[in-house]
Amino acid sequence: MDGMKKFFKEQAQILFPEVWELAREIGENPELGYQEFFAVDVLTRFLSRYGFDVLRPIAGLETAFLARFQGKKPGPRIAFLAEYDALPEVGHGCGHNLIGAASAGAGVVLSRSEELLGEVLVIGTPAEETSGAKVTLVKKGIFDRVDAAMMFHPGSQNVPEVSSLxxxxxxxxxxxxxxxxxxxxxxxxxxxxxxxxxxxxxxxxxxxxxxxxxxxxxxxxxxxxxxxxxxxxxxxxxxxxxxxxxxxxxxxxxxxxxxxxxxxxxxxxxxxxFENSYDDMLTNRTLAGVFTKNLRELGIKRISSPQVAMGSVDMGNVSRVVPAIHPYLALGKGMNIPHTRDYTEAVLSPAGEKLLLLAIESLVGTGWDLLNDPKLLKHIKKEFYQETDLWG
Structure with a gap:
């Protein structure tokens, strides 16, 4: 692990108690899609406190936001996507409280570098469980000038490369x-x-x-x-x-x-x-490879091969306009069943806390690699254009 990666790891651990508090607060105050006002307040206050310029609402969506941190010199624009809606009756049984906190935390940790080139974005995306606000954000052009987009999702295994239906x-x-x-x-x-x-x-x-x-x-x-x-x-x-x-x-x-x-x-x-249509997730394999490399640098040895998730995600629509990844990271031993109260308890347990730190560190490392390696980003974009031409 190089010097900057060690710096980011230290910053992530220093900041982590505050980020875990974000995840805990959102998890204990679940809100349904397009009603996530508490979650948005918590996340945007945190981002503003660390120097991000926050715009809310965006794209005509009351609980969507765009937070930006500009580096000292021009460069790529890397986006971390935050989710924070809950499920009826169950609460955060899909772990979106961890997703929102991880993306906000990763954005702030990455912004701490004195050598930051380009721009770090944290985009708040409501209602993934229902109508999928990312579809609207894509249509409204929020991703038009983004070079790469990423998020993580709690799962049963560590799977960097995922496709969906x-x-x-x-x-x-x-x-x-x-x-x-x-x-x-x-x-x-x-x-x-x-x-x-x-x-x-x-x-x-x-x-x-x-x-x-x-x-x-x-x-x-x-x-x-x-x-x-x-x-x-x-x-x-x-x-x-x-x-x-x-x-x-x-x-x-x-x-x-x-x-x-x-x-x-x-x-x-x-x-x-009656809801937005989702495209299948078109994971950028090169970008997923960078995420995998960062997982290994963090000591993660159990990494699964590419898989098809038998569900649908609005990140699929994002992946048609910008190189994107939607990796899954294992929550505990991977035995908890999503969309249950058991899962809601698990994401607020020590297992959820451990997973959140891993997600932040792996997202930050991936973002840093993209911002500082023009050849890598060029290769990622080349693959993206080839794949989108192939699949239409």
Whole structure:
């Protein structure tokens, strides 16, 4: 480990009690997506105290922010992405309190260098668990002048290179005609019957699609009383596939299932996206390699090979406009199940504390390597342009 890396390690350990307090406070005060005002206040006060210029809100999102620290000379712009939304009932059962604190902590530690070139950004990104504000931030141009973006996520293993599934969230509404369910059923058009046929069609479709493709749906509205023919039925679906192109094809097939179901009872059907669509995560392999190198320098020996996460992340949309990584680092022994109260307790335990320090140190080391090696950053960008051309 070179002299600057040792300096950053020392700074991370000095600053760590304060950063752990951030993670603890956010963890003990969970907020749902777009309601994370406490978390944003805590994080931005911390960043401002250490010399970051903070802009909030941004992109029309009340709980999004952009914090900037300019080095002494021009150079690359490196972004650490902070998440801080919680889950209903469960709280921080996905560890976003650690993510937000790690990115803010990494930004401040990196800014402590007297030799800093370029600019360090910490971007606050709300609502990852629901509508995925990173999608909006991408559309609004927040990442247009960023050279590389990174964050970490708690997981069961140390996995620097991760891909994810593209996601579309689609709501289907079937419209029929109400009537007395006994005395005049023949005059009604049963929207719920169309919905049930739709689900049967989708179940048949599931037998034809690849194993790594997912269709999951629920009925959110199906009538008010058994004595009235339902004139409206609503369902929400998540469609997932390894690549955006494959997901677009899947969406067409599911919509065809809905049209056939509506036609079978002379109902009408409409559909809309009720949440932002996520692209699959396009991890920059060179950048992930730099993160891996820093993990090894920190004494981490158990590092897993590239994996596909069977979920979806809005970081995928970021990875289409800037070289990006979304590595997972093991929480404790990796036995805790995410999105549970058990996980919420784990991220606030000594295991969560240990993980947070590792995340800060590995992110800082990766950021420093990019800011100080123009050839490396050039190689990262070359790979990025080649990969985005390939996948579209």
């Amino acid at each position: 593209a996601l579309d969230a689609i709501e289907f509404t079937f419209i029929g005609r109400s009537a007395h369910a006994v005395a005049a059923a023949q005059f009604g058009v049963n929207a719920l019957e169309a919905m049930i046929t739709f689900f049967n069609n989708v179940n048949a479709l599931k037998k034809e699609i690849p194993d790594d493709t997912r269709i999951n749906g629920i009925i959110t509205e199906g009538g008010t009383t058994p004595n009235i023919v339902p004139d409206k039925a609503v369902a929400r679906f998540y469609l997932r596939a390894p690549r955006r192109k494959g997901l677009d094809e899947l969406q067409k097939k599911v919509i065809h299932c809905a049209k056939e179901a509506a036609s079978s009872v002379s109902a009408k059907v409409t559909w809309r996206k």
